[in-house]
Amino acid sequence: MNIPLLGFGTWKLTGDTCIASVSKALEVGYRHIDTADRYDNHQDIAKAIKDSGIAREELFITTKIWFDELYRQQVLDSTNRFLEELQIPYIDLLLIHWPNRQIPIEETFGAFTEIREKGLIKNFGVSNHTIHHLEDILTKGYEVTCNQVELHPTFNQKSLHDFCKSHNITLTAYSPLGMGEELQHPTVIELSQKYSVSPAQVILNWINARGIVAIPKSSKPENIEDNFKSQNWKMEPDDIVKMNNIEQKPRLLTTDWQDFDY
Numbered sequence: 001m002n003i004p005l006l007g008f009g010t011w012k013l014t015g016d017t018c019i020a021s022v023s024k025a026l027e028v029g030y031r032h033i034d035t036a037d038r039y040d041n042h043q044d045i046a047k048a049i050k051d052s053g054i055a056r057e058e059l060f061i062t063t064k065i066w067f068d069e070l071y072r073q074q075v076l077d078s079t080n081r082f083l084e085e086l087q088i089p090y091i092d093l094l095l096i097h098w099p100n101r102q103i104p105i106e107e108t109f110g111a112f113t114e115i116r117e118k119g120l121i122k123n124f125g126v127s128n129h130t131i132h133h134l135e136d137i138l139t140k141g142y143e144v145t146c147n148q149v150e151l152h153p154t155f156n157q158k159s160l161h162d163f164c165k166s167h168n169i170t171l172t173a174y175s176p177l178g179m180g181e182e183l184q185h186p187t188v189i190e191l192s193q194k195y196s197v198s199p200a201q202v203i204l205n206w207i208n209a210r211g212i213v214a215i216p217k218s219s220k221p222e223n224i225e226d227n228f229k230s231q232n233w234k235m236e237p238d239d240i241v242k243m244n245n246i247e248q249k250p251r252l253l254t255t256d257w258q259d260f261d262y
């Protein structure tokens with residue numbers, strides 16, 4: 001899967017703010033946009049893409065299907081709706097947004113395989129899956145292309161990353177800036193001074209240096225541009241280790257429907 005290491009997150013961006021933010025992201029060079037049915041912004045993203053005039057094949061669009069719509073017919077119907085809303089002929093990466101062990105994976109991955117054969121999606125994968133969830137899917141003989149999870153300096157997902165690397169699963173970091181909360185971390189500040197870059201760039205550069213995709217979200221043009229510049233410099237190996245060794249804390253995003261203890 002040819003997924004750009006830096007993508008643009010769009011959770012909580014809707015309407016004109018979404019159109020303006022995605023337009024800015026495309027203008028500064030992002031070619032990977034992360035959305036979800038649940039974000040209610042497919043049509044806004046479609047507008048920004050259309051206005052940009054950028055060819056479809058230059059873009060990488062990820063979207064996600066909600067955890068109560070994972071039966072075969074629901075997947076087929078939802079995918080057709082997503083394509084209409086996004087005004088694109090295919091989705092680059094379709095993810096199960098959250099695991100749902102009540103619905104057999106054969107239903108969902110079977111339908112994903114069908115629609116991939118029809119050319120409606122290029123790749124499929126999962127989000128918010130633990131090692132145990134991934135093992136269940138792999139045991140059934142399916143490949144997992146991608147797992148999108150919360151990941152930032154104080155929640156570095158080391159063991160999940162090791163597992164994904166050994167099974168050729170691309171790991172994508174959501175909330176890479178810890179929803180903005182990690183920008184004040186002393187190690188991040190120290191390195192931002194050393195490299196004369198923003199704290200956000202330090203975090204994004206570190207995530208990409210680990211071979212992990214990052215999808216920061218911003219509604220501010222200057223931040224959208226700044227985050228993109230995180231790809232323009234190289235962190236020294238000792239500093240990557242320093243970032244890796246930051247003291248870990250609990251995850252930030254918890255929900256009623258999560259299954260993280262599995």
Ligand SMILES: NC(=O)c1ccc[n+]([C@@H]2O[C@H](COP(=O)([O-])OP(=O)(O)OC[C@H]3O[C@@H](n4cnc5c(N)ncnc54)[C@H](OP(=O)(O)O)[C@@H]3O)[C@@H](O)[C@H]2O)c1
Nearest residue numbers: 009010011174175176177178179180200216217218219223
């Ligand atoms: N799969 C899932 O279940 C899941 C869950 C959560 C998120 N996601 C995806 O991951 C994306 C990113 O996660 P997130 O939106 O939760 O959080 P995030 O990207 O870690 O942080 C976004 C926050 O950081 C601020 N920010 C961004 N760039 C900045 C910069 N250069 N300097 C200072 N502040 C900056 C933003 O404020 P401004 O807008 O003011 O710049 C915003 O408040 C989401 O948008 C979504 O696409 C997926």
